[in-house]
Amino acid sequence: MKKNVFILMMPILWAMATCVIVSCSNKTGKAVSDTDSLAVDSISGSVVNKHSEAYIRQRIDTIYKYVGKPIYDSEGNMVDYIHSHFNRDSAYCSERYYALMQQALDICDETGDVLYDYDHWVCGQDFSDDWSYKVAKVYNVTDSTALVDLAIHNFGDSETTIALRFERDDWFVDDFSPSDDGKDDKAYLRRTIKEGKKAHEKAKKLAGDWGWVGEDCPELLLDMEMTDKGLRAKQCDVYRMYGFDNTTITFDGEHLTVNEGADDELSPENQIRLFLHLDQNGDLVGDCSISHRLANKGYDGHIRLRKGYFYYRDGVKKKLSDYAE
DSSP states (O other): OHHHHHHHHHHHHHHHHHHHHHHHHSTTOOOOOTTSOHHHHHTTTTOOOTTSHHHHHHHHHHHHTTTTSOEEOTTSOEEOGGGOSOOHHHHHBOHHHHHHHHHHHHHHHHHTOOSOSSBTTTTBSSOOTTOEEEEEEEEOOOSSEEEEEEEEESSSEEEEEEEEEEETTEEEEEEESOOSSSOSHHHHHHHHHHHHHHHHHHHGGGOEEEEEOSSSSOOEEEEEEEETTEEEEEEEEETTTEEOSSOEEEEOSSEEEEEEOTTOSSSTTOEEEEEEEEOTTSOEEEEEEEEOTTOSSOEEEEEEEEETOOOOOSSOOSOGGGGOO
């Protein structure tokens, strides 16, 4: 009889043991149905809620931790934040913001413009020794977006707002000073890209050979070709005299700038500067400055270049110095 009772009790004991095990793994102790997630429920105590205000404040601290602070290179030399090689934009901006920034930077390389004349992280062109920030407010938090107000101290006190985007399992800065009036950073980047594309289309018409016109300037020949990165100098020579081999060209839609600097390692003593614009006759006119390591003097004055113009004066002078006043 006892044996039969023991056999009958086995299923009941097994069920009780199963219940105890489930209760231990289920933090709430509730009965678990097939639709419940034991895995999520059992570790809920250790999962970080990345959409909580506390976590977002912590994330901002991670992002801004070293802004405005000196860092040190591998040799122990102090390097200030702005001159650090660390790319904070790449590390802490959203993918779409960073992609816009990179596209705008490429445009500025082509047009010769400066994308930012300030640092959006420190809220200024420089940072004071006592630069600091404080999270003033976290609000409008959704599954994918949030806004954060910051109090910034940098040569005085100011306030700014940053927009966050949740991606790659964390929060990243998606815009600086977000607004609806078109004055936020992303709107500025889009305008830069739009205007740059217009300048790129205009630059295509400048591709080709341009030769000097006039009597009182060097016989300059400038041959330009159009690439996906903008205009490039195929040839930049004072005809039958001196060549410039590392010339850069930028065109902002109005002004063409041709430049080869004295800090060029390949030709440290060669310099050419042209700042030109198209006049009503279709000529490139403007200022020209030239010096060369083989010349005693240089040229500094007005120049006119005409497209497809290849007529050179007879008896070309042999020294660039002959063109100087």
